[in-house]
Structure formats: C-alpha cells, structure tokens
Amino acid sequence: MELKLLQSTDITGGTFSLTLAGMFATAVLLFLGTGWVAKKWKLPVALAGVVALLATAYYWQAREVWLAAGQMPVIYRYIDWLITVPIQVLTLYFFIGAVARPPVGLFWRLLVVSVVMILARYMGEVDFMHPTLGFLIGIVGWLYILGEIYFGKLGEINSKSATETVQTGFFWLRLVVTVGWAIYPLCYFIASFAGGVDEGTLSIVYNLADFVNQILFGLIILFAAMKESASTR
Template sequence: MTVFETGDLAAASYLSNFLGLAVAAVLLLLGSTWVDKSLRIPVTLCALALLAAAAASFEGRLALAASGKIPVLYHYAGWIISLPLLVLALWFLAGRAGQQSVGLFWRLVIVSVLMVFARYLGEAGYMHATLAFLIGLVFWLYILGELYFGRMDEAVRLSTDELLRRGYFWLRLIVTVGWAIYPLGNFITSFGGYQDDGALSIAYNVADLLNIAIFGAALLATAILSGADGKNA
C-alpha cells in the first residue's frame, strides 16, 4: 500500500486546483454569451479571475516540482489579481440594481489589491507581521462593510429582482465566510511560526476552488436566472 506524503498531496492539490479553475473559466466564458448584455461584464470578470488563479496554481505546481519547496508566492500572485476581480464583479452586479459610483469602483480596486499585498509583505518578512496582518484585516473588513452596509447593499436591497437579491446574498456570504481562510492562514504563519509543509497550501488550493470557482458559478447562475426573469417580466 502506497502512503502519500504531504508534499505529494500538495502537488496533487495544485494540479486539481488548476484543472478545476480552468474548466470553470471555460464554462464562464461560454456562459457570458448566455446572459443578458448588462450582466456579461461581471461574468467575464469572474472568468478572468479563474484564469489568473489557474495560471498561478499551474506555476506553483511547476515551482514545487522544481525546488521541492512550497511556493506561497504563487498563491499571492493569483490572489492579487483574482480577488479584486471578484469584488469588481459584485460592483457590476449591484450596478444592475442601481447605479454605483466610480469612486466606489476605484476604492474597491485599491483596497482589495492592498489587502493581498499587505499580507504578502508580512508573510515574506518585508513588513512587520502584526502590522501587515492588521492592514490586510482592516481592508477585508472595509470590503465587507461596503457589501453589507454600503451603496451596493442598498441598491440590491431596494431592487425588485428577487433572484438578484438572492444571488447577491450568497456571493457576499462567500466573501465573508470563504475568504476568512486567507487572514487565518496569514495569522498562523505570521504569529504561530508555522512553516508550511504542504498542509496549508492544500487548504489554500481547496479554498481557491470554492471561493473562486463556486463564486463564478453562482454569479453565472444568478445572471442567467435574473436575465431570464427580466425578459419574462
């Protein structure tokens, strides 16, 4: 009986993550032609996020095979592109319910990029770990504040589109619960002195598949159902 080591499972998780994200990206690119024109942008943004995360996972697997070390850098390379794109997809989705400001658009871009970048600086040792963790946490909480109490939430809440409100609820829940793995992992490595032997990367890969692929699939379903409901109304 063959016993797999953690490193083997980590390599397999990178491959599984790459394949799952790539397939989901193709599905969303095809799905962008199935939805109402006003919802094509958020679906396409999710597809681009999936492609970025898939590329990072593929490169991470290559780096792991070449060096034998867990390449946490590639996770951050994927997140700094994919997570802001998912936030912007929610901005465009909320824009269907009510016009959103350009200022909010740029705040979400900057905050979501800095959220990932600050965590990386702390984990890589370029910034004090406590400061980097707190900055990343504050930026994540700011995004949640906009999603729950800002203009996006107000526009969706006042919308007459029940399917849009339901889809926004579940997408926001993914950002709330699913994204918690990222500051948690950052906390474990920065304050717990944990050296990733592959277990954390496996958790990150599973989380990416759920947080990005399922997010994209849920948004696509919302776009299809909401668009169909709008045509039938």
C-alpha cells in the same frame, strides 16, 4: 527537460492538479456563459471568467514549482492574489451595477483597498514590514470590503432595487467573501504568530479554499445572471 511525475502519495501535488483542472473548466464555462446571459450581465460573468483564467495560469505554474522543488514560495500566491482579488471585488461592484449603477468613487475605493490589503499581507508575511502591521492592515481592508457589501451602497442597492434572484445570488457571494476569505487572515495568523505550518498542509488548505473562493464564486454569478436573464425574456 526532465519530466516531473505526480506521485500517488503526493496529496499536495494532487490538490494543485485538481484545482488547476477545476479552474480551467470554470473559465471555459464562464466565458461560454457570457453568450447565455442578457447584455447587462455579460461583464460580471466575463470578469469571473478572467479570475478563473488567471488562476488557471497560476496553478499551472504552481504545480510545476511544487513538483520540481517540493515547496511553494509565498510570492507565487501573492502575485495571483494581487490580480484576482481586486477583480473579484470589482465583479461584486458590476454584479450590483447590473441592477443600479453604484457611485464611481466606490469603484476606485474598492480597487485601492483590495490592492493595499494584499500588498500589506505580503509585506508582513515576508518581513518587509512588521507582521502585526501587515496583518492589521489586511484585516482593516477586508472589513472595509465587507462593510460596503453589507451596509454600504452595494448592500443598499441590493436590498432596495434588486430582484429576489439577484438578492439570493448576492447573499451567497457575500457569504463567500465573509467565510471563504476568512481563510487568508487565519492562515496568515498561524504562519506568522502561531508557530507556522508546513508548506504542504498550507498549500492543501489554500488550494481547496479556492474551490469556494474562486470557482464557486464564479458559478454563483453565472447562475444568478442566467436565471435573471431568463426571467426578463
């Protein structure tokens, strides 16, 4: 098998390699971190580690695809998102669940909405449904998730029952989901309605966004869990 080398001028390939290394390091750190936190914090930390591990597998494959073909078919990203995004949403659920257990029904609603959100975006982007419909369903799903973490039961538990450390951590997690995740509908809109953008530039944007949306997301959870665990010992 011919070895594909990363060229010095291949910025896109460089971001695939950079994010691959960052995801792997984050996964290792988070799984180690499950031993540094109290029992009730182990699940959200472990779930964040699973997200980083799955993203590592994606970036390994995506880097090889880019080096071999010089392109990144959209289906690769959506396979990753279809698994990692719902897990991240449920990580928020269990993060707050370490303070007070949210309703079980909310667990299933968040899971279903996050899966439908990703599927709708994919189907719209590849013309399995009208791009506008896929965009709108994706936006509605994202807004529902934001509503639950700001004004729903998760936000209520955070404001009424959580300690200052948990509230600060949840503030930053919400900021990631609000600002960081905005890149996905924005790029969808540009690709579908605003003339598109070349695959290399789009991949750079997505790859660097994952440093916030997946790596920083996991590190915030670990930091808050460690700080909260230390304060209760």
